[in-house]
Amino acid sequence: MKSVWTALGAGGLFGAGLVLSGMARPAKVIAFLDVGRQWDPSLAFVMAGAIAVHMVLFRVILRRRSPLYDVTFHLPTRKDIDLRLVAGAALFGVGWGLGGYCPGPALVSIGAGTLPALVFVATMAAGMWLHSHLFTARDPSTRDQSRDVPLHAPPAGPPDSGAP
């Protein structure tokens, strides 16, 4: 299956980018968030570099009718700003500042054999499981919305390329 190999390659490239950028050094992440004291603004450049590249390629790629290994693109279509979005992002931010890890760098660090990252990822998985247990299990109507990688695009909707 070719698609598995490209996913492996994309993950590897993503991980290499995280390592090069400094995101796999929790102290650097914490210093980025430490605006009032010893602020290290480097990590703003990570986001700037990633967005600069993806913003252009995203538009080029979406000119295609479909991706290489699927019949259609599956992009988020929601536009509503609700309490779950804000509360979830707020909780995530607190955890990011406390631990110095977001999900990608934590997984990369496990690959490098960093024990504290393993503890972080174990409870991160528990938190994700708790969410799916509390919300999606009892409320099947929200199942597809609860993913940021929607797996079933709406039947007739074009890709969400016309965002403002």
Add this chain to the structure above:
Amino acid sequence: MNHFTPVSALLGGALIGLATSLFLLTHGKVAGISGIFGGLLSRPVNDGPVRLAFVAGLLLAGLAAHFVAPGQLAVPPPSRSLGVLAIAGLLVGFGTRLGNGCTSGHGVCGLSRLSARSLVATMTFMATGALAVALFGGVE
């Protein structure tokens, strides 16, 4: 301790943008790590092999970096004990699923698509992240 490293940050970011674009071109999906990883924990698992392969790529990148660029990897500072990391992980796991994304899904993919939801999410987690560091303490 922490030096300003705009060039490596920018280049690393560009690689992340390329990886995100490659995933979109091949699989047609947002390369949001919390979504890719979290999808392995909800039932039923859709696209399990693709999710596992992407996560395996992240782990292999870490393994390679351990030998090639060990200076780019570090354990968290002493103020972040295992207990603190355990709480942090729980918040990150639950929060990213509740808010539909993390630094990659909202911060890179969403902002590149000029999504208002992702802009709100990114501003929110940046603000509460800074608040958490201000209250709990920085690196020292």
